[in-house]
Amino acid sequence: MFAAAALAAASLTACGDSDGSSAGSAKTLTYWASNQGASLEADKQTLQPELDKFEKQTGIKVNVEVVPWSDLLNRLLAAATSGQGPDVVNIGNTWSASLQATGAMVEFDDATLDKVGGKDRFVPAALAAAGAPGKPPAAVPLYSLGYALYYNKKAFADAGIASPPTTWEQLAETGRKLTGGGKWGLAVEGANPSENAHHAFTFGQQYGGEWFDAAGKPTFDTPQNVAAVKRYVDLMATDKIVNPSNAEYAQNQSVSDFANGKAAMLLWQAAGANLKSQNMAPDAYGIAPVPFLAAPPAGGKKVNSMVAGINLAVFKHTKNKDAALEFVKFMTSDAEQVALNKTYGSLPAVTTVANDAAFSAPEQKVLQQTLATTAAPLPQVPDESTFETLVGTAIKELFADAAGGKPVTEESVRQKLTQAQQQMR
Amino acid sequence: MATSTTPRDVAAPDRPPGAGASTKAPSRRPRRTLLPYLLLAPAIVLELAIHVVPMLVGAWMSLLELTQFHIRDWSTAPFVGLDNYRMVLDFDSAAGAELLQSFWVTVVYTVASVGISWVLGTAAAVLLQRPFRGRGILRALFLTPYALPVYTAVITWSFLFQRDTGLVNHVLVDQLHLFGDRPFWLIGENSFAALLIVSVWRSWPFAFLCVMAGLQNIPGDLYEAAAMDGAGFWRRLRSVTLPMLRPVNLVLLLVLFLWTFNDFNTPYVLFGGSAPDQADLISIHIYRSSFKTWDFGSGSAMSVALLLFLLVVTAGYLLITNRRRNDA
Numbered sequence: 001m002f003a004a005a006a007l008a009a010a011s012l013t014a015c016g017d018s019d020g021s022s023a024g025s026a027k028t029l030t031y032w033a034s035n036q037g038a039s040l041e042a043d044k045q046t047l048q049p050e051l052d053k054f055e056k057q058t059g060i061k062v063n064v065e066v067v068p069w070s071d072l073l074n075r076l077l078a079a080a081t082s083g084q085g086p087d088v089v090n091i092g093n094t095w096s097a098s099l100q101a102t103g104a105m106v107e108f109d110d111a112t113l114d115k116v117g118g119k120d121r122f123v124p125a126a127l128a129a130a131g132a133p134g135k136p137p138a139a140v141p142l143y144s145l146g147y148a149l150y151y152n153k154k155a156f157a158d159a160g161i162a163s164p165p166t167t168w169e170q171l172a173e174t175g176r177k178l179t180g181g182g183k184w185g186l187a188v189e190g191a192n193p194s195e196n197a198h199h200a201f202t203f204g205q206q207y208g209g210e211w212f213d214a215a216g217k218p219t220f221d222t223p224q225n226v227a228a229v230k231r232y233v234d235l236m237a238t239d240k241i242v243n244p245s246n247a248e249y250a251q252n253q254s255v256s257d258f259a260n261g262k263a264a265m266l267l268w269q270a271a272g273a274n275l276k277s278q279n280m281a282p283d284a285y286g287i288a289p290v291p292f293l294a295a296p297p298a299g300g301k302k303v304n305s306m307v308a309g310i311n312l313a314v315f316k317h318t319k320n321k322d323a324a325l326e327f328v329k330f331m332t333s334d335a336e337q338v339a340l341n342k343t344y345g346s347l348p349a350v351t352t353v354a355n356d357a358a359f360s361a362p363e364q365k366v367l368q369q370t371l372a373t374t375a376a377p378l379p380q381v382p383d384e385s386t387f388e389t390l391v392g393t394a395i396k397e398l399f400a401d402a403a404g405g406k407p408v409t410e411e412s413v414r415q416k417l418t419q420a421q422q423q424m425r
Numbered sequence: 426m427a428t429s430t431t432p433r434d435v436a437a438p439d440r441p442p443g444a445g446a447s448t449k450a451p452s453r454r455p456r457r458t459l460l461p462y463l464l465l466a467p468a469i470v471l472e473l474a475i476h477v478v479p480m481l482v483g484a485w486m487s488l489l490e491l492t493q494f495h496i497r498d499w500s501t502a503p504f505v506g507l508d509n510y511r512m513v514l515d516f517d518s519a520a521g522a523e524l525l526q527s528f529w530v531t532v533v534y535t536v537a538s539v540g541i542s543w544v545l546g547t548a549a550a551v552l553l554q555r556p557f558r559g560r561g562i563l564r565a566l567f568l569t570p571y572a573l574p575v576y577t578a579v580i581t582w583s584f585l586f587q588r589d590t591g592l593v594n595h596v597l598v599d600q601l602h603l604f605g606d607r608p609f610w611l612i613g614e615n616s617f618a619a620l621l622i623v624s625v626w627r628s629w630p631f632a633f634l635c636v637m638a639g640l641q642n643i644p645g646d647l648y649e650a651a652a653m654d655g656a657g658f659w660r661r662l663r664s665v666t667l668p669m670l671r672p673v674n675l676v677l678l679l680v681l682f683l684w685t686f687n688d689f690n691t692p693y694v695l696f697g698g699s700a701p702d703q704a705d706l707i708s709i710h711i712y713r714s715s716f717k718t719w720d721f722g723s724g725s726a727m728s729v730a731l732l733l734f735l736l737v738v739t740a741g742y743l744l745i746t747n748r749r750r751n752d753a
Contacts, residue, residue, distance in 0.1 A: 076714055081496045104497045107659030193699060245588045248611045250697055389717040393699045400612035423718060
């Protein structure tokens with residue numbers, strides 16, 4: 001058995017070699033970018049001129065591949081396992097601690113941080129979402145994001161609604177006025193586990209729930225979390241302001257529904273670029289902070305978004321660590337932070353350009369305010385990515401129940417969350 | 426597929442000269458005994474590298490606690506013996522109960538899909554047995570699903586099955602008015618039916634192809650003799666066609682069973698990696714257990730248990746069918 005495993009490891013490595021462009025010229029890096037814009041192709045066109053600039057400055061060529069979100073975590077996992085693949089990668093900041101636990105990422109201790117411009121350059125809250133507390137970050141922040149409520153101005157005016165809702169109760173009420181005639185109050189991405197998990201976190205915070213205890217053990221089925229998840233699913237199940245069809249949405253159809261006027265509200269991160277690509281003019285929609293509970297229960301926190309964002313990480317297996325860090329420094333430089341975040345509608349992850357005129361649009365103003373005052377990071381524990389998958393899938397099933405007319409009760413929510421928790425090891 | 430056919434293709438033309446050599450030149454005999462092995466060598470190496478070795482590695486992984494803390498360096502993963510098996514096969518626990526549920530879903534799915542595919546394939550092959558105008562076109566048409574790349578085909582199905590914009594609901598609800606409310610196909614109870622439909626659509630052409638080939642080998646005079654004895658269509662089907670197709674069907678059913686039971690692509694593309702409970706096939710379940718929860722040890726334990734189950738079923742099937750053949 002031992003011999004077989006050793007042999008297998010050797011053969012697997014041999015198979016992987018063809019993929020490792022990092023093994024080639026010392027002046028070439030492979031970079032996996034996440035999908036931030038309207039499409040993979042659009043992202044490539046955004047990034048390529050910047051990469052050319054980098055090559056001109058340093059002589060280091062960067063081959064970029066834009067990886068869709070549905071594949072990114074699996075691909076990172078495969079790269080971490082095999083020690084083959086890209087040198088520099090974008091990661092969802094919520095995965096930082098999970099990927100950190102694999103030990104495959106370069107640690108950004110103070111000395112390493114100095115090489116990319118120093119610790120003080122980065123927005124502290126964003127840097128805190130780059131690894132487990134008390135450990136050197138496993139990545140540095142690249143784009144900062146948060147959730148906001150997008151609403152269709154015309155639909156609101158037609159229904160005689162003067163201002164966007166600030167509480168969930170108001171949102172349900174507003175949604176009911178906007179629902180009817182084939183149109184719906186709100187669109188959700190019901191079959192997308194990550195989206196579901198993000199909302200579960202925010203609602204959880206508002207109800208005073210935590211998904212992990214201090215020791216990093218899952219606490220999925222606490223009464224607070226049950227209430228939080230039920231509140232979210234009830235937008236479809238009892239408020240009936242969400243089209244039941246949204247229970248099968250997982251490819252950003254909710255954004256399309258909002259852009260096409262089929263739904264009047266949407267909870268999303270930096271939807272602007274996507275909406276524009278679907279021909280929705282920026283003045284057709286308004287942006288407001290995500291609502292709170294009108295009467296928060298004891299322990300409820302004033303949180304209406306996760307500290308969302310994209311981090312930039314370097315694989316330890318890179319043969320060009322210096323070049324890779326050089327590239328990280330370039331991507332987090334003032335000029336690139338302004339250019340890229342402006343295109344993607346996100347916020348810079350460095351403090352130096354926070355007040356740049358590029359970030360004064362209403363969308364960015366709401367984001368800035370949210371991130372500065374009412375956003376909280378998802379728990380930075382090694383099991384975080386598993387939480388997103390399991391709880392997100394449980395909520396997907398609850399949406400399916402709601403869409404199919406099955407009652408969603410406290411008991412059924414608790415059962416799903418308990419089941420999810422039992423799959424954690 | 427390509428690796429297993431190559432040696433056969435290469436070996437076949439070689440046979441005539443080899444056979445001739447044995448009568449003419451005895452001195453060439455040693456080469457003749459070596460040559461087959463040489464020709465087989467690439468296939469064996471590839472078979473080892475692609476099938477056997479990963480299988481053994483999988484078995485090894487199932488004995489480790491291989492989570493995200495250890496995937497980078499397997500040597501650090503704690504050896505846990507049969508703990509993973511105890512966990513996943515403990516049907517009282519949540520993980521075990523889900524595996525069992527997934528197993529039964531897969532059994533029902535496989536039996537239904539193989540059964541319907543076989544009936545459809547056989548019926549079509551028998552009906553197309555006699556030449557008539559347009560037979561070639563129909564044959565080509567029937568084989569199309571088999572020729573389409575699986576991802577493209579299943580993605581198209583997933584569009585067809587969408588609740589609001591899918592063609593299936595458009596036909597069933599808007600045109601035929603069969604349902605008052607638009608049914609869901611990709612989530613909830615109907616997801617099993619949706620999966621089954623796509624599976625049958627994909628695999629019946631293969632049954633059709635095999636049975637059609639088998640029918641070519643049935644001598645026409647058997648039918649003539651049967652007809653002279655006054656046998657009608659059904660009688661000829663029962664007493665001539667089906668018995669003569671037996672060897673083909675034995676292999677066909679086994680292959681379809683194994684393919685369908687292990688089918689990963691169809692549910693993965695149709696449901697996007699997290700299938701609804703009603704359509705949670707075991708391959709998807711194992712994928713979710715290992716890749717989504719980063720627990721490759723227990724995922725491997727499920728895979729090995731599945732492998733053993735399929736081995737037992739296959740061995741039992743071959744034993745029974747062989748014995749029957751010998752008895753006959």
